[in-house]
Amino acid sequence: MNNWYKEISEKTDSILQQIKEHSFIKELMAGTLPKEVFYFYINQDTIYLAEYKKVLAQVGIMCDDENDTQFFLGSATGIINVENALHQNFLKDEMTTNEASITCELYISYLSRMVHTTSLEEGLAAVLPCFTIYKQVGDYILANQSNKGENPYQDWINTYGGEAFANSVNKAIEITNKYASKASPERLEKMNKAFEKASKLEWMFWDSAYNKEAWKI
Numbered sequence: 001m002n003n004w005y006k007e008i009s010e011k012t013d014s015i016l017q018q019i020k021e022h023s024f025i026k027e028l029m030a031g032t033l034p035k036e037v038f039y040f041y042i043n044q045d046t047i048y049l050a051e052y053k054k055v056l057a058q059v060g061i062m063c064d065d066e067n068d069t070q071f072f073l074g075s076a077t078g079i080i081n082v083e084n085a086l087h088q089n090f091l092k093d094e095m096t097t098n099e100a101s102i103t104c105e106l107y108i109s110y111l112s113r114m115v116h117t118t119s120l121e122e123g124l125a126a127v128l129p130c131f132t133i134y135k136q137v138g139d140y141i142l143a144n145q146s147n148k149g150e151n152p153y154q155d156w157i158n159t160y161g162g163e164a165f166a167n168s169v170n171k172a173i174e175i176t177n178k179y180a181s182k183a184s185p186e187r188l189e190k191m192n193k194a195f196e197k198a199s200k201l202e203w204m205f206w207d208s209a210y211n212k213e214a215w216k217i
């Protein structure tokens with residue numbers, strides 16, 4: 001399999017389309033997303049990223065090529081720092097909870113299980129949508145918005161539509177494709193499932209923020 005990512009992104013394209021059509025993304029693009037919804041999202045995303053960096057570090061130490069290890073360890077610190085700084089810009093003192101929502105808990109627990117109890121290839125496939133979907137969403141909004149000067153969420157949009165993020169997304173794809181090219185058909189099938197599930201969790205993350213998801217008890 002030479003370009004696993006191309007195949008799986010075609011197979012899961014309907015999830016990406018549903019993300020682009022979600023009210024959260026539409027209103028983010030229009031700049032009309034209610035502030036409290038965005039703060040809810042940023043608050044949960046801060047909790048998510050604190051765990052995601054550990055997940056990336058774990059994937060990194062499982063790679064047998066030390067350049068790949070460097071990349072994921074660098075991403076765990078560098079990219080996350082950029083995203084955390086972005087969050088602080090928006091959130092200031094408004095972080096209201098340290099408790100993960102149901103969906104945030106589900107997503108981080110799923111990723112943690114994947115990188116700790118399955119193969120490197122499945123772990124790579126599970127962490128990849130976190131890179132690729134944000135890139136696609138950032139690009140999509142930048143290409144389609146007509147309010148660049150006045151959108152209150154422009155810094156967020158520019159971060160994920162920007163070149164630095166694109167470079168790391170391309171590198172993550174390249175590494176995952178490399179390991180996929182040596183994987184058995186059974187393992188590729190498991191990679192597909194992991195990528196698909198993590199992509200669905202990306203949709204759910206925005207949906208849960210839009211609905212300010214609460215624990216049922």
Ligand SMILES: Cc1ncc(CN)c(N)n1
Nearest residue numbers: 045048083130131134205
């Ligand atoms: C839930 C989630 N997924 C992806 C990203 C982009 N790293 C993020 N900040 N948050």
